[in-house]
Amino acid sequence: MSRTLAQVGEFGLIDRIHEIIRDEGVALPKNTLGIGDDCAAFQPRPGYDLLITCDCMVENRHYLPQFISAHDMGRRAMTLNISDVGAMGGRPCYALISLGLRSDTLLEDVIAIYRGFLMELNPFQAFVIGGNVTKSTGANFIDITLIGEVESGKMVRRSTAKPGDVILITGYPGQSAAGLEILLQSESGKTWGDNPLITAYQCPSHRAVEGHAVAKTALANAMIDTSDGLLGDLGHICDESGVGAELYEKDLPISRALRQFAEASGGETLDWVLKESDDYELMITCNPEHVAHIRNTVTGISHTPVTEIGNITANKGGIEIVGYNGDSRRVELSGWDHFSK
Amino acid sequence: MSRTLAQVGEFGLIDRIHEIIRDEGVALPKNTLGIGDDCAAFQPRPGYDLLITCDCMVENRHYLPQFISAHDMGRRAMTLNISDVGAMGGRPCYALISLGLRSDTLLEDVIAIYRGFLMELNPFQAFVIGGNVTKSTGANFIDITLIGEVESGKMVRRSTAKPGDVILITGYPGQSAAGLEILLQSESGKTWGDNPLITAYQCPSHRAVEGHAVAKTALANAMIDTSDGLLGDLGHICDESGVGAELYEKDLPISRALRQFAEASGGETLDWVLKESDDYELMITCNPEHVAHIRNTVTGISHTPVTEIGNITANKGGIEIVGYNGDSRRVELSGWDHFSK
Numbered sequence: 001m002s003r004t005l006a007q008v009g010e011f012g013l014i015d016r017i018h019e020i021i022r023d024e025g026v027a028l029p030k031n032t033l034g035i036g037d038d039c040a041a042f043q044p045r046p047g048y049d050l051l052i053t054c055d056c057m058v059e060n061r062h063y064l065p066q067f068i069s070a071h072d073m074g075r076r077a078m079t080l081n082i083s084d085v086g087a088m089g090g091r092p093c094y095a096l097i098s099l100g101l102r103s104d105t106l107l108e109d110v111i112a113i114y115r116g117f118l119m120e121l122n123p124f125q126a127f128v129i130g131g132n133v134t135k136s137t138g139a140n141f142i143d144i145t146l147i148g149e150v151e152s153g154k155m156v157r158r159s160t161a162k163p164g165d166v167i168l169i170t171g172y173p174g175q176s177a178a179g180l181e182i183l184l185q186s187e188s189g190k191t192w193g194d195n196p197l198i199t200a201y202q203c204p205s206h207r208a209v210e211g212h213a214v215a216k217t218a219l220a221n222a223m224i225d226t227s228d229g230l231l232g233d234l235g236h237i238c239d240e241s242g243v244g245a246e247l248y249e250k251d252l253p254i255s256r257a258l259r260q261f262a263e264a265s266g267g268e269t270l271d272w273v274l275k276e277s278d279d280y281e282l283m284i285t286c287n288p289e290h291v292a293h294i295r296n297t298v299t300g301i302s303h304t305p306v307t308e309i310g311n312i313t314a315n316k317g318g319i320e321i322v323g324y325n326g327d328s329r330r331v332e333l334s335g336w337d338h339f340s341k
Numbered sequence: 342m343s344r345t346l347a348q349v350g351e352f353g354l355i356d357r358i359h360e361i362i363r364d365e366g367v368a369l370p371k372n373t374l375g376i377g378d379d380c381a382a383f384q385p386r387p388g389y390d391l392l393i394t395c396d397c398m399v400e401n402r403h404y405l406p407q408f409i410s411a412h413d414m415g416r417r418a419m420t421l422n423i424s425d426v427g428a429m430g431g432r433p434c435y436a437l438i439s440l441g442l443r444s445d446t447l448l449e450d451v452i453a454i455y456r457g458f459l460m461e462l463n464p465f466q467a468f469v470i471g472g473n474v475t476k477s478t479g480a481n482f483i484d485i486t487l488i489g490e491v492e493s494g495k496m497v498r499r500s501t502a503k504p505g506d507v508i509l510i511t512g513y514p515g516q517s518a519a520g521l522e523i524l525l526q527s528e529s530g531k532t533w534g535d536n537p538l539i540t541a542y543q544c545p546s547h548r549a550v551e552g553h554a555v556a557k558t559a560l561a562n563a564m565i566d567t568s569d570g571l572l573g574d575l576g577h578i579c580d581e582s583g584v585g586a587e588l589y590e591k592d593l594p595i596s597r598a599l600r601q602f603a604e605a606s607g608g609e610t611l612d613w614v615l616k617e618s619d620d621y622e623l624m625i626t627c628n629p630e631h632v633a634h635i636r637n638t639v640t641g642i643s644h645t646p647v648t649e650i651g652n653i654t655a656n657k658g659g660i661e662i663v664g665y666n667g668d669s670r671r672v673e674l675s676g677w678d679h680f681s682k
Contacts, residue, residue: 044385051380138479
């Protein structure tokens with residue numbers, strides 16, 4: 001029977017976390033100082049810039065514990081940070097993990113979360129270099145700072161898209177949001193059985209290896225991950241680059257599972273593809289002549305499809321969607337306000 | 342009248358935070374990428390190792406909002422991270438800040454917290470490079486990741502104390518805990534008036550400039566900050582260095598305010614000096630012949646006293662306190678378990 005943190009105590013928890021990191025994580029390189037002093041320390045590699053991102057997942061806000069296992073929660077929290085590093089063209093190296101945990105949290109759940117972190121870090125030979133645990137009186141939270149590196153001069157920003165660029169997208173955005181919707185509906189008695197959309201919610205993939213490879217080609221003008229949804233992140237590219245975009249509805253990649261779900265649920269398929277969804281696909285813009293090279297770079301790494309969905313325009317801040325009938329309509333980007341609800 | 346976060350919304354809050362960082366923080370150096378892309382980025386300086394620490398402060402656990410202003414809370418949260426960097430011999434460079442905030446939090450309080458961060462960062466020409474805000478459903482929290490740099494080969498660890506070393510301490514540990522006790526007592530009707538101990542709780546100092554200077558001398562064998570209390574952190578040095586220690590009660594630095602408070606409250610003065618207290622003093626061990634040089638290094642920077650309080654011994658894991666009468670007694674290090682209460 002698993003014990004709670006109140007039963008094992010803070011030091012019991014920390015000892016167990018250190019064991020897991022030591023036994024199941026990647027060994028620390030020489031000249032690197034992990035957990036155990038006032039700070040962690042490492043020697044940066046000459047010729048590389050450092051990338052840093054931090055993201056916080058709060059229980060019942062960013063994840064619903066009834067729909068996702070502790071292990072998948074750990075994977076997902078690390079995946080979204082790895083995705084940010086990959087979207088700049090880098091690879092992850094060092095993670096610092098801050099956990100806020102209630103006393104009634106089960107030790108085995110914390111261990112499972114950590115195993116989720118390591119499952120995502122180990123393939124990159126990246127490791128947990130520091131962190132802390134603190135008692136939470138409300139919702140549990142997972143706050144990760146991830147440090148990565150990118151070859152100097154190869155970083156790809158969101159602010160450097162150019163009019164005339166082709167917009168490329170990897171995979172099938174929108175699947176994660178649809179998967180969550182299925183789970184929410186199933187709670188009220190409706191069952192959907194096994195579904196790739198549910199997998200997309202519980203265990204989303206990142207495209208960091210692909211992003212790193214694309215950056216090395218130096219052929220991408222802008223890159224971003226789709227963590228705010230396809231349209232939200234295209235909006236970020238347009239805002240930051242001072243450009244506009246047009247998307248072709250007929251070209252948007254829609255998985256068979258998503259199409260079936262949208263039809264069965266009576267919703268607009270387009271909404272699922274475009275709106276906020278916790279997928280971690282890459283959106284890349286590049287000169288049309290480089291599309292083939294970038295696509296081959298991605299597909300040389302994984303079976304992830306790369307789809308041309310539109311173009312960057314000089315129409316600053318304007319995003320238009322060209323429908324099946326050729327009519328174009330302007331899209332309003334409405335932000336998602338987390339404090340108002 | 343100040344508005345709540347529910348009223349200004351997430352984007353209103355983020356815009357205001359960006360304004361504060363831009364207008365009141367240090368300007369970003371060239372080749373450094375701050376808030377606004379998937380990651381922040383910087384070019385590490387050749388010849389320096391990087392230091393990283395993260396610490397989380399949770400409302401009602403690590404700070405009691407009725408006793409500390411939002412501005413001081415921001416200062417304190419940053420101070421404890423700066424102290425960790427200084428205790429390794431480094432100087433702070435880049436901060437990432439993750440805030441968990443309830444919807445009823447006042448915008449002006451968040452602004453005050455940020456001004457507190459900047460007040461501590463600006464003197465180091467250090468800046469906020471990234472972060473995020475998330476809605477909290479329970480207690481508010483401030484989670485800071487601080488990145489510093491230290492000249493390669495100059496880092497001072499806690500694991501390298503040597504038998505025969507003198508133990509030095511800066512300032513007057515224990516004042517912060519006594520200040521909190523005064524505030525707690527005053528809540529039940531007892532008043533103490535203005536008191537330097539209350540200032541020590543609300544606005545503790547770090548010794549990062551001194552720590553950086555001490556590291557540059559290359560004469561300190563071990564260094565740590567006293568965030569776990571004098572005895573707790575001496576215990577860390579002994580554990581990690583595989584040594585023991587003896588402390589002389591007569592030599593422990595006790596401020597007049599702390600002595601008066603201990604006498605008036607009927608408590609043991611020694612307990613206040615030794616036990617857990619949120620002071621951020623430095624404990625340094627060095628060969629006896631280097632004491633004068635290290636003391637001069639510290640007092641050349643500030644009026645912080647540096648006191649010899651004992652010696653490192655070969656008695657692995659054993660800490661003895663030699664009393665006024667010459668009798669020595671072994672100290673048991675009892676950990677503070679945050680989950681059991």
